[in-house]
Amino acid sequence: MGLLQIILVLSPLKNIHMKRSYLALITTLAFLSSCKDNEVFEKEMYKNEVALISSDYHNTFKEVVTLTGEEVTGYIAASAGGTHAPQNDLVIGIEEDPTPLERYNWSLYDASTELYAKLLPSSKYEIMDDKIVIKAGELTGRTMIKLRPDGLSPDSSYFIGLKATNEFGVEINPKKNSMLYQVIIENEYASQAKNSVYSMVGYADGLLTAANKQLFPLSRNSVRMVAGSETFVSKEANIKQNSLILEVDDYNNVTIKPYGTIEVVQLNNDPAYPNKYRVEEAFGMRTRVFLLSYQYKIGNKTITVKERVEKLEN
Numbered sequence: 001m002g003l004l005q006i007i008l009v010l011s012p013l014k015n016i017h018m019k020r021s022y023l024a025l026i027t028t029l030a031f032l033s034s035c036k037d038n039e040v041f042e043k044e045m046y047k048n049e050v051a052l053i054s055s056d057y058h059n060t061f062k063e064v065v066t067l068t069g070e071e072v073t074g075y076i077a078a079s080a081g082g083t084h085a086p087q088n089d090l091v092i093g094i095e096e097d098p099t100p101l102e103r104y105n106w107s108l109y110d111a112s113t114e115l116y117a118k119l120l121p122s123s124k125y126e127i128m129d130d131k132i133v134i135k136a137g138e139l140t141g142r143t144m145i146k147l148r149p150d151g152l153s154p155d156s157s158y159f160i161g162l163k164a165t166n167e168f169g170v171e172i173n174p175k176k177n178s179m180l181y182q183v184i185i186e187n188e189y190a191s192q193a194k195n196s197v198y199s200m201v202g203y204a205d206g207l208l209t210a211a212n213k214q215l216f217p218l219s220r221n222s223v224r225m226v227a228g229s230e231t232f233v234s235k236e237a238n239i240k241q242n243s244l245i246l247e248v249d250d251y252n253n254v255t256i257k258p259y260g261t262i263e264v265v266q267l268n269n270d271p272a273y274p275n276k277y278r279v280e281e282a283f284g285m286r287t288r289v290f291l292l293s294y295q296y297k298i299g300n301k302t303i304t305v306k307e308r309v310e311k312l313e314n
Contacts, residue, residue, distance in 0.1 A: 047081065047082050047171065048080045048081065048082040048085075048086040048090060048170075048171075049080070049081040049082065049171050049172065049173050050078050050079070050080055050081070050090055050092050050134065050164065050170050050171065050172050050173065051078060051079055051081065051172070051173035051175075051176030051177075052076070052077075052078050052162065052164050052176050052177065052178070052179045053077040053078060053079055053140070053176075053179075054176065054179040054180070058100070058103075058104045058107070058180060059100065059176065059178055059179045059180060060104075060159075060179070060180045060181075060182055061076075061077075061179055061180070061181050061182065062182045062184055062193070063147070063181065063182065063183055063184065064184045064185075064186060064191070064192075064193045065147055065149045065183055065184065065185055065186070066185075066186055066187065067149060067150055067185055067186065067187045067217055067218075067219055067220045068220055069150055069219065069220045071146050071147065071148055072146070072147045072148075072149060073144060073145070073146060073147070074144075074145045074146075074147050074181075074183075075142040075143065075144055075145065076094065076127070076132065076142060076143050076145055076162065076179075076181060077132070077140055077141070077142040078092060078132045078134060078140065078141055078142070078164065079134075079139055079140045080134050080138075080139050080140070081173065085136070085137050085138055085139050086134060086136055086137070086138075087136055087137075088136050089133055089134065089135055089136050090133070090134040090141070090168075090170045091131055091132070091133050091134075091168040091170060092131060092132050092164045092165065092166065092168065092170050092172060093130060093131050093164065093165035093166075093167045093168065094127065094129075094130050094131060094132060094143065094162060094163075094164060094165070095130070095162070095163050095165055096127075096160065096161060096162060097161045097162060097163040097178065098119060098161045099161060099163075099178070100159075100161040100162070100163070100178045100179065100180050101117060101119060101159050101161045101180060104117065104159070104180060105117055117156070117157035117158070117159055118156050118157065118158055118159070119158070119159060119160070119161065120152075120158040120159060120160050120183055123148070124147065124148045124149065124151075124152065124158075124183075125145055125146060125147050125148065125160065125183075126145065126146045127143065127144075127145050127160075128143060128144040128145065128146065129143040129144070131143070131168070132164075145160075145181070147183060149183060149185050150219055150220075152183070152185055154185060154190075154192055154216035154217055154218065154224070155216070155234065155236075155239065157182065158182065158183045159180045159181060159182050159183075160180070160181040160183075161178070161179075161180060161181075162178065162179050162180075162181055163177060163178040163179075164176075164177045164178070185217050186217050187217040187218075187219070187220055187221070187222075187223070188221075189215055189217070189223045189246075189248070189277075189288065190214075190215040190216055190217045190223045191217060192216075192217065195314075196214055196215045196216070196217075196311070197212050197213065197214050197215075197311070198212070198213050198214075198215055198225075198288075198290075198309045198310055198311040199211075199212055199213075199309075199310055199311070200212070200213050200229075200307050200308065200309045200310075201307065201308055202273075202292075202305065202306050202307030202308055203305070203306045203307070204228050204229060204303050204304070204305055205303055205304055206304075209228070209229050209307075211229045213225050213226060213232075213309060214232060215246075215309075215311075218245065221247060221248045221249070222245055222246060222247040222248070223245070223246050224239075224243050224244065224245055224246075224259055225243065225244055225246065225309070226242050226243055226244070227242055227243065227244050227262060227264065227294075227296040227298075227303075227305070228296065228303050228305045228307075230242040230298070239259065239260065240259060240260025240261050240262075241260060241261055241262060241298060242262055242298055243259035243260060243262065244256055244257065244258065244259055244262065244264055244294075244296070245257040245258070245259050246277075246290060246292070248277045252276055252277045252278060253275065253276060253277075254275045254276060254277050254290060254292065255275075256275065256292065256294045262296055262297070262298055263296060263297040263298075264294055264295070264296045264297075265294060265295045265296075266293070266294050267293040267294055267295060267304070268293070269293075270293045270306060272291070272306070273291045273292055273293035273306040273307070273308070274291055274293070275291065275292055275293060275294075276290075276291050277289070277290050277291075278291075285312060285313070286312075286313040287310050287311065287312050287313065288310060288311045288313065289308060289309070289310045290307075290308070290309040290310070291307075291308055292305070292306070292307050292308075292309060293305070293306045293307075
């Protein structure tokens with residue numbers, strides 16, 4: 001019987017003492033009910049539910065890795081929810097799982113498999129522990145991952161699919177029990193993580209030319225770009241046909257090499273375009289500059305290029 005129904009039953013009673021007894025009982029019941037609700041609420045507030053740390057966008061975590069030619073360290077992290085830090089250590093298991101990437105690819109690209117992101121090859125990483133420990137009194141914990149990013153293609157997206165397991169009896173947030181750990185490569189000259197578009201002005205067979213070019217990181221000291229004013233097409237065959245490698249040595253000399261089937265000859269006889277890389281500073285601004293001179297051939301077409309390829313630092 002609800003409180004309103006009890007009050008209605010009481011209303012015809014003439015015994016004031018009895019009315020007061022019933023009202024006291026109603027007040028006690030309401031108080032106990034309120035205490036029970038508060039207890040449940042506080043239990044939810046104080047509960048240390050563990051979640052893998054990632055963005056809300058398909059539970060992704062982006063690790064931007066600088067190409068060094070050596071192993072790089074990254075971290076997989078978890079956090080404990082609740083108003084207060086846990087009183088005891090919280091331990092969750094970590095397993096590799098391709099399912100999050102399968103959902104991600106299908107959600108974004110449907111059946112266009114040529115656009116799918118890839119699992120990071122197993123030779124490119126090592127997870128140092130199969131569990132994450134959140135120490136008593138702390139809200140986060142992490143495990144180390146060693147990454148070997150050299151040789152990854154700048155044209156692909158690479159992920160490690162992971163899931164958290166409660167083999168140690170810890171409650172895990174069902175919305176954050178999996179994640180996609182993304183490895184993004186960069187070097188001094190270009191990055192997958194941000195805009196690496198350079199402007200180009202120069203000459204092609206003696207005629208003035210200008211264009212924008214995107215540079216792609218390949219290794220610690222090399223990038224890829226299209227030759228001359230060739231159009232960039234994001235397909236492997238096109239990239240191999242019209243792209244160059246710019247390799248910068250310790251003295252900022254640039255060696256120009258073919259990326260694929262393109263034929264290229266470096267020209268070193270023009271002091272205005274000496275095949276050098278440099279950073280120019282003026283009025284508090286920094287500009288990255290490649291001064292290049294080369295000749296390239298695609299099919300039966302041969303073009304001589306002299307160009308300044310530059311990017312103002314943000």
